Amino acid sequence: MKRLRLVVVGAGVVGFSTAVCIAEALPLCSVTLLSEKFSPDTTSDGAAGILFAAEFPDVPLERQRRWFKDSFDHLLAIAQSQHAPDAGVMLSSGCQIFKEVPANKTPFWSDLVIGFRIMADGELKRFPDHKFGQAFTSIKCECSSYLPWLEKRFREAGGQVEQRKVNSLQELSDGFDLIVNCSGLGSKELVGDAGVYPVRGQVLQVEAPWLNHFIRDGDGKTYIYPGIHSVTIGGTRQEGDWRLHVDKGDTQNILERCARLEPSLKKAKVLSEWVGLRPSRRNPRVERERVQLQGCMVPVVHNYGHGGWGVTIAWGTALDALELVRKCIQEMPQKAKL
Template sequence: MRRVRVCVVGAGVIGFSTAVCVAEALPFCSVTLLADKFSPDTTSDGAAGILFAAKFPDIPLERQKRWFKDSFDHLLDIAQSQHSPEAGVMLSSGWQIFKEVPADKKPFWADSVIGFRFMTEGELKRFPDHNFGQAFTTIKCECSSYLPWLEKRFRAAGGSVEQRKIDSLQELSSSYDIIVNCSGLGSKTLVHDNQVYPVRGQVLKVEAPWLQHFIRDGDGKTYIYPGIHGVTVGGTRQEQDWRLQVDDGDTRSILERCGSLEPSLSKARVLSKWVGLRPSRRNPRVEREMVKLQGRRVAVVHNYGHGGWGVTLAWGTALDALGLVRQCLDDMRLQAKL
């Protein structure tokens, strides 16, 4: 029997995670990953990459919990292995602080991270504007290292990689049996999804080796994440903003806000400034459909629209996408028998 030809579109953290899952689990498939941009030029490359999540409104909570736990456990295994430095995956402890006590004091992912607890009054004293906080150990995944590491793992599983721009799924119809769409914001044009929109994020990388703990304001706009190569400070959440240029006003605002949480940042040297557009959607789209392309019906699996939670949920949704690819294969076997 000839090998089933699978194509994954997109080389960000969702695309490569999905491609690795499919190539490793289904060796009888020939898997090709296509994208016009690869690391270090993807949106994922600038992501802070720290694992926690917000709730999506219309996805069953059990499914969201599974996405988070699967991703956390996968990255924890890497963080505790010899691959940690090369993959850019490390444990990170710190605090998430709130000006007002959140409705959800214990978020749905609290049992998946390590040592989750509420902050004590003594700990909160250093943040006088904040009245509630959570302390825990999670994982930081630096995609500028992680994506090349995943690519190596994908190639080792027999996958092939091709750099080209795809403007329409029609271009792929005659070459592949199953298409997996992980094109993020590109899905707006590729599959005409008007529900996906950009949320502009600007971050700075600073040199502050004395900082060992992350601090995140519960509003999600101000954060300090120490990593392997510098400290990521941010940020912005500007909806429907397509600008990719660094905004000096945003830079000043980031330094001011982060400096009020961590005064020693005034001594930190700015190493780089970066802007990316998060591929946001009311809910991520992780589902399959049959699409008519060039007169034939082709199975398409979608996995995109994670917004600012791509790194957090990538492995979990990739495993779901793998399950959907398996369903497509079962359907193809049935069709062949009829």
């Protein structure tokens, strides 16, 4: 009996989450993951990886809540297990502060994180430029550990991994019955999606073991995230900017902005600087289509365009992608499944 052959394109947090979900749920399928780059060279590797979300304009809020909740519950279970150190997943408490009171004081995810509350005036005194704040406990997921951990889990579920650049879907049509596209920014070329664009992010890793709580400015540009081995500080949100080299001006600006929120950072040693391009889109694309490849109609499931929220919703969108894969398989002619 011929096994159904599935391929997942992309080895970032979305690609590996999707591959693991499919391989574990559909053991009768052969699942291969292809990517040009793997950890530590993916965009996900540099992500600060704290879970909270922005609202996407055209995705039903209930679906966004489900993406967030499924991801949070998945990572919380890891954080509270023996796997936490290997997977790079930890609980993280802190605050998000705003220079002006936001229109929506309680975001859609406020009841999905732990202990969400509005900060008291006394707590805000240390941030004189800010008028409003939210305190809560979330999860930090460090992809430099999490991606290799997911890869191991994928291989244990029978998945195969191959390093290779995929230039077009055409070249996959011979070897696979179903394609899952998690190529992030690569989808601009791979599937001709003109709606995908880069948002350049630059961050620093600093040595500041005395810091235990995260601080994020509500504008999303300035943040301090203590991690397992170092503190991630940032950042930049430069739309349409493809530069991958470190900008010393940005580095200086990040250090100054973060030190205004946390003066002790002036004593922190800079360990490394990193630049990545967030794969942004007006809304993530989590849907299926049938594409004509080499004269055959091949089902393609898309899961990309998460922008700066990949770690936050990867597992949730992966579960959605898995359901789309199931539907594709159910609709295949019986001979294709044999």
